[in-house]
Amino acid sequence: MALSTLKDRVRAATTGQSATVIGLVEDGKPSSPDQLQSSAQGEVGDVADVALTWLERYGNEFTRALPSHIDTGAFLAAVRAALPGLVPCTPASLLQAVLTCARFGLVPDGRHAVIKREGALAVFVPMYQGYVELMYRSGRVGSVHVGLIHAGDEWNFEPTAPSPLDFTHRPRVELPRAERGEPILAYAFCWMTSGARSQVVILSREDAEAIRDEYSQAYRRAQESGAADSFWHTDFDAMWCKSALRRLHKVVPMSAELVALTKTDDAGEAGQVQVVHAPDEDVQLLEEATAAHKAAEGSQDPQAGPRPLPRKRSQPKRTTRMGRRTGKGCRR
Structure with a gap:
């Protein structure tokens, strides 16, 4: 059977066997980061399934975040290779670390950048070759x-x-x-x-x-x-x-991108949330990923209920030069 999903490919690469995709959906809705964390308290195999399934839903986000000159296949291959050591991390911190790495266009291959586990958090760490790469891009x-x-x-x-x-x-x-x-x-x-x-x-x-x-x-x-x-x-x-x-x-x-890399690197060293300035259409996603990150590290009150996954919101309707808004059903 062809390995068509991210989870299948990672499991095959790390265990030598293909795996069946498990659907983490309850009542027709995807699981939240907290639900994924709680379901990851079982066997090691279950933890891997949870992390890979959750990351699979955000594959398109990583692809859009990458600069055009970075090979998507090489980036995702490096992420797949790093996943076995990152499954204990909170889902929100893992998503944020991978998105930050993609935003700077640095492949987490151990030379340009690394995604490292610090306790329950995934942290993006640029290596010195990554700094050199961004200097050339300036x-x-x-x-x-x-x-x-x-x-x-x-x-x-x-x-x-x-x-x-x-x-x-x-x-x-x-x-x-x-x-x-x-x-x-x-x-x-x-x-x-x-x-x-x-x-x-x-x-x-x-x-x-x-x-x-x-x-x-x-x-x-x-x-x-x-x-x-x-x-x-x-x-x-x-x-x-x-x-x-x-x-x-x-x-x-220094370019603005290199200054941002330095600040992000410092935040990781200080144990703080790493957030980069992204294009307007992705700001909401990063803000909600950051909120989920903080929530995962905050209260564990069982009465609080599940928290929603970070999702990209639709763009506001634009106004034309004649004062009319685009979209169906809009008034002049």
Whole structure:
């Protein structure tokens, strides 16, 4: 039998077997996020079914949110690969994280972005390659250079010298890793399309650790819980490079999209709701997803009853230049 649904394809990819789509409909109405959460308290297989069925209903939303240059198949394949580790997350936070990732046009493939579980919440985390991608899209940046200087490399940094003589780096890639030594500095700079070069940002390991300790609540939570599973724990070098790239905003003109990415990244690190500015037709969907997210994290009063799923509302009728409203049955 052909695997025609998102849930079927994910189940087949993760278990090697096809699955039958279960319809989460009661009295002719789709289940709400709270109903999905309560029904997910059973077996692990039921949790996967619930998450996949719920996400399947929003496949068109992800497709519309993606920029035209992003391959929809690659994006959805990356989401499917991430789903097994995200099924314990609240449905509203999972929808919001995937929509945020799609809105920025970053594939959650582990290189450009990641959708990570923080307790019961799904969090969108842009990686440093994602920042580089958005810099190129701005149209102002010709090339971006970010890297790590190892102890055995040849390098020079003289801020008072004219560019490009103020900074040089010759990696000793021909040496064995042990001889090349440990990373000692991260750097980032870019050449603008105008031909000018930005200031070089240099970040020591101590600088990166200070940024981590001051700003990353995800790191502190992982430390306190003993899990040690934040990206600062598992991929310090990538976070080091990302911190150097983020400091470029002080010396390079940043697009509105890149500024929004930085704010969204900060919100995720602080454990706050991640919301991006979307086109007008999708603002209502994101607002209701945010409300559902907060409700899922709030009162668990059984008397409150089920909450509705976030749904896109119809657009208001437009008024023509002659003062007439469009649509059937409208008065002149």
